[in-house]
Amino acid sequence: QxxxxxxxxxxxxxxxxxxxxxxxxxxxxxxxxxxxxxxxxxxxGYNGYLSDRISLTRPIPDLRPDGCRNISYSSDLPQLSVIFIFVNEALSVLLRSVHTVIQRTPPHLLKEVILVDDHSSSLELKEHLQSFVDETNTQHGPGFIKLVRHDKQEGLIRSRVSGWRAASAPVVALFDAHVEFNTGWAEPILGRIKEDRTRVVSPSFDNIKYDTFEIEEYPLSAQGFDWELWCRYLNPPKSWWTLRNHTAPIRSPALIGCFVVDRKYFEEIGLLDEGMEIYGGENVELGIRVWQCGGSVEVLPCSRIAHIERAHKPYTKNLTAHVRRNALRVAEVWMDSYKSHVYMAWNVPLQNSGIDIGDVSERKALRSRLKCQPFSWFLSQIYPELRSYSDTVAYGVLKNSLRNDLCLDQGPDTDNVPIMYLCHGMTPQNVYFTSSQQLHLGVLSPTIDDDDNKCLVDVNSRPRLLECSYAATKHMKLTWTFAQGGAIQNMESQRCLELVESRQSEFTFQLAIQDCTGQKWTITNILTVLPQ
Structure with a gap:
């Protein structure tokens, strides 16, 4: 195309x-x-028309916290190779990334810029880009910009590794090709890596709005993930706030995507998992691996990069399937018994998932060679904010034998009334039954700061979904007995969750809580013996 x-x-x-x-x-x-x-x-996925009409070196607001400008850095910082990965990027957006990194990095620190073209089809990325490279190399010296072109699409993960292979400076910075660098971005990062080569460092991100290209300041954040291993911004840890110093590095469980690392240390720690496909999970895997194997990950408030968050990702069909497969690879190699959480979050059976995650033996060998910590250590020491769901005994979709094509579903977000709906297995139909005999429905709340999970509650003989902690505090009827192929009975009211015929309902049945008539329910996956 x-x-x-x-x-x-x-x-x-x-x-x-x-x-x-x-x-x-x-x-x-x-x-x-x-x-x-x-x-x-x-x-x-962004406003390429407007980008073509904006200067390639436009000034952007200096959004560093107070205090950053007063910090002085060692005069002998290590040199950098900056690597940009792209496929069919707008030429003006790519060139702005390159121009601003050249303009806003001290020349003695920037050894080279490496452009990795992951098999673009766009014509402007052929001759126009090549002539820009030739022109810049005439100014800065041969090989200052290296262009690596793939003859087939390898995906973001393998492209980053081929960028690393082409690099020769002691430190490599791996970036998307739709960024703008702020003044003074490099020195704080190089200073931290010079002090300790096992630090993997991310700048702080601001947003380039995809429509207007205005710069929007983002709050200072760490970078974490949920149980599906999608990245998310996190509030910095309490230990950071107590320092009362907004220039201090922020300890971070994972990386959102752009990072800077000692070139040789990156190899020692195992680069990226090239058995992953296309996109997703690789930055979470890197964060977990670096921490469990003796390094550290941090975000620097004094180093700021503006990044375009696209309105939609144009580069791959079926992105979710790649992220899911990659997430299950990470779970198998790094997460020990907590791997069940990733399978639960994706609503996939733990055994015979039907998803081919490829060969992970090399990654497991890497883990044992590096003598890495268990995932339980990572959770307690580095990411205590991530919620544990070890009390889950069964999960999946919940069906009633009267209608095998319908599943218990959250229903419209607004009214807290669960419904039966055609089975599709997406998040609104994810059910989790716990050892404390609660039935959770919907997304697993990733961190302890998020809104609570929704529990099925008997409210005056009507099924309702309420926040579990609220329902428990108010001593509401939220515990149920359930055996596979048996009734779902509320332990306090002794009434059952059942289907009743209804003309109002789209599917001729609706949910009710009533005297038990022996209706049978089944859930897809059982992890342990169900509590009775």
């Missing part, structure tokens, strides 16, 4: 996600310009 040719086939209507491009921008564009802008937006 060349620059957006087929991407603009769906109509420009309000229901089209692409119409979000014009919410805050472009009201004065004529119809032809709108058409071109929309086509580029669908192709890139």
């Amino acid at each position: 060349k620059d957006g040719e087929d991407a603009a086939s769906s109509s420009d209507t309000a229901s089209d996600p692409a119409s979000s491009l014009f919410n805050h921008w472009g009201h004065d564009l004529g119809p032809e310009s709108r058409r071109v802008a929309l086509k580029k937006f669908r192709y890139y």
Whole structure:
């Protein structure tokens, strides 16, 4: 697919996600310009039309916390290779990443810039990019910019490794190619790595809005993950707040994607897991591995990078399937008995999942060779905010024998009333039965700071979903007996969750709590003997 040719086939209507491009921008564009802008937006997931009209070295606000400007750094910091990974990136966005890193890194620290093209089809990334590279190398010396081109698409993970292979400076920085560097970004990172080569360091991120390209300041955060191993920003740990020093490094359980690392240490610790596919999970895996195997991960408030968060990711179909497969690889190698949490979060059976995660023997051998800590150590010492669900005894979708095509479902978010709905196995139908005999429905709350999980409660003989901790504090009826293929009976009211025929319901049945008539329920996966 060349620059957006087929991407603009769906109509420009309000229901089209692409119409979000014009919410805050472009009201004065004529119809032809709108058409071109929309086509580029669908192709890139950001406003390529506007990017082409903005300076490649525009000034951006200095968002470093007070105090950063007064810190002085050693005069003999190690040199850097900066690596950008891209596939079909807008040329102006890629060039702005390169221009700002050259402009805002002291020349004696920037040894080279490496561009890894993961088999782009876009024409402007062929000759135009090559002539930019030649021109820049005439100015800065041969080989200052290296262009590595893949002859087939390898995905983000393997592309990062091929960028690392091409690098020669003692420290490598791996970045997306849709970023802008802020002033003074490099020195704080190089200072920390010079002190301790086993530190893997991330800058703090601000957002480049995908539609207007305005810079939006993000709060200082650590980087963590949920049990599906999707990345998320976290509140910095309490130990950081007690320092009352906003320039101090923030201990971080994982990495969101861009990071800087000692080149040789990165190899010693096992690079990235090249058995992973395309995208997702690799930065979480790196964080867990570095911590469990004796290194550390941190985010630096004094190093700031602005990054475009795309409105949609254009580069792969079925992204979720790749993330899920990669997450299960991480679980198998690094998480010991906690691997069940990843399977539960993805609603996949622990045995015979039907998902081929590939060969993990090399990664397991790496773990034993590096004499790494168990995952329980990582949870207690590094990521105590991550909630444990070790009390889960069964999980999956919950079905009633009267209608095998319907599953218990959260229903519309607003009204806390569970429903029966056609089975699709997505998050709103994830059920978790615990050893304390609670039935949780919906997403597993990842950290202790998040909203609580929803529990099934008998409220005046009506099924309701309420926050578990609230229902427990109020001594509500939230405990149930359940045996596979048996009734779901509330322990206090002694009534059962059942289906009753209903003309109001889309599926002729609706949920009720009533005197038990012996209806049978089954859940997909049982981990241990169900409590009675």
